[in-house]
Amino acid sequence: MTTFKRGLTATFMALALSATAFTAAPAFAAGKMTISTPQDPGSWDPIDTFLVQWSAVATNIFDGLTYRGPDLKIVPGLAESWEELDGGKRLRFHLRQNVKFHDGEPFNAAAVKYTFDRLLGEQGAKGPQRSNYTSIDSVEVIDDNTVDMKLKAPDPVLLTKLAGYGGMIVPPKYIQEKGEDNFNLNPVGTGPFKFVSYQPKVNIKLEANADYWGGAPKLSELEYRFIAEPSTAVAELQAGRVDLVIPPTIPIGMIPVIKGDPKLAVVSVPGPTVDALRFNTRDGITADPKVRKAIIMAVDRDTIVKSILAGEASPIVSFQSALSFGYDPNLKGLPFDPAGAKKLLAEAGVKPGTTLQIDIRGSDATMNEVAQVISSYLSMVGLTATIKPYETNVITNDIIPQGKTGAMFQQKWGGWTFDYDNTAYAMYHSGEKWNPYDKDEKMDKLLESQRPLTDRAQREKILQEVGAYASERALELPLYNSNAIFGISKRVKGFVAAPDNRLKLNEVSVD
Known part of the structure; x- marks a missing residue:
């Protein structure tokens, strides 16, 4: 039996890449940060999408059993630890206790089982994520805080997959009571920010989850504006109405424009x-x-x-x-x-x-x-x-x-x-x-x-x-x-440019 503890890296971590930090994160008063993203995913359900722009937002709403940060290392998420059993054909996850979804529903082993039953069932078949998780045969609840994932065969990339997209844990009661269509437009997770409102093609607004298991965010609000036109996004950044423009918005020709503004900076990472x-x-x-x-x-x-x-x-x-x-x-x-x-x-x-x-x-x-x-x-x-x-x-x-x-x-x-x-x-x-x-x-x-x-x-x-x-x-x-090219206001502190554009912003603050 092999036990995986905090700091464990997944198999592929020989390819680890150090991300670039924009600046250190001092303690600042809470504030609002506005982000320009070029695409509205159209649904916030984790099993509905492969889009990077979904993950750029939803990493702040949802958590997976594992988490991969900008340094590309796999560490515990909603699972505090995990272990391989039966020669790798079973993964046992030991879950965090006293975690709640944004609507107050408790996170537990039943929620994990529901998430993967849904992903691998009829609902998941409607979206593009299921094929990534087909190594999972079934999920078995051992007790409220322990769950076994039985595998059809060992999957060397599964721990990474559990850190994103379809592996995000969703609230059973909320979805069953409110319905799938409602969940698409009004997402509920366990992440550092709670959903507030969504205007298709316009914006999505989030607020801090003060009870987040990883600690209350330093920001009180996040707003993502869907700005497809690069020149508009850069103009909004220059005007101070946007604090961060995320890839792939910024064309190469606009990099000198951003660098030439003393209030702004460009962060570029492979x-x-x-x-x-x-x-x-x-x-x-x-x-x-x-x-x-x-x-x-x-x-x-x-x-x-x-x-x-x-x-x-x-x-x-x-x-x-x-x-x-x-x-x-x-x-x-x-x-x-x-x-x-x-x-x-x-x-x-x-x-x-x-x-x-x-x-x-x-x-x-x-x-x-x-x-x-x-x-x-x-x-x-x-x-x-x-x-x-x-x-x-x-x-x-x-x-x-x-x-x-x-x-x-x-x-x-x-x-x-x-x-x-x-x-x-x-x-x-x-x-x-x-x-x-x-x-x-x-x-x-x-x-x-x-x-x-x-x-x-x-x-x-x-x-x-x-x-x-x-x-x-x-x-x-x-x-x-x-490269992933970010345009950023210098009022933003603690930003780390994630190579995969999955930006978890709970440690970011603004002047």
Whole structure:
């Protein structure tokens, strides 16, 4: 039996990254902090979303059994400790006592069981989170403060998954009495801040939870404003109506504007977020792998990173960052080779002037600029690209999942577990929300085979095979791994820039 105590790091913590603190956190009087986020998730239910912008807010409303902070270490959350039983096929969690949900409902083992029964049941099947937790067979209440999680097979990433998204613990009585639709819009958790109000597309307001088990927050209020337009967000920051602008709002070109204001600062940290233009592998010219490879070879990604991203990113050859477990530093992507691209297009029978559509998030100013440059590169090999911007919720909740994209579509992915499985399974496994087009038996078997493995080296080898196979099939045009760039007012004290954008703000204060 192996016991996990406070400070234990999960298996993947060999990849730990030290986050950058903006300044130390002295004791300040409570106040209000206003944050600009570029996207309204549309639902606050933990099982409804994969969106980083959900987690940027909801990390302050909900807690998981474990917690991963900006230093990327796994520590106790609502579970004070845990232990492996039956050779890793059972996890026993010893829960914090005297913790209450924001509505006064007690947190206990029954709430943990309800959370995971719901996630793995009919309600969870409606959202994108369930596939991340399928290693869980059942949850058994031992007593009010002890719960066993029985596993179908060992899951080396489970403790990390329990620290975010679908693993957030929810209140059984509140949901059963008020209903699922109400919970989507009026969330209740055990976190450091309580829900106050939500105006879709406008804002969400929170207030301090004075009874928080981790200690009362230093702020009395948090307001998140949904500001999609980067120039508006930066203007509000300059005017003092916003204290923090979170990624991916700030385009590279606006960094000097913020740095030039004596009241403001820029905090930039390497993170897991990667950008790619993925291919419609089912329809049109991009159903042909020769065409997909030609498009990749037509684009000079190194120049894009240097000229447009100003060093705030690094090129990638697979859809993961170098911080990701499963990353293969020896994997070589297709080279920039316009002549080779023209040759492949000719072999595929694609005539000069053939058109294709690139779908992007309209609020992502950096990608708008990058897409224009990619369009120019494609024109040099005889392809005419049109760029179609969408509101972020539309492209992520409708256009991509429903398979209604053009030939290429933007995919921005946080990879928040820092484990390639989290990205690759969602992107490449048949039937997943983010994989509307491709079905590949070999890929499915590779992805499934690595999930139960506890042998770290063996699992890494298979994940590297997944990356190589995705590259071989040219499933996307990999672009870059971008830094997380925050614009912040100097009145904010104690802010720590989380690489994964999951900002827990209970230790932050304002002048």
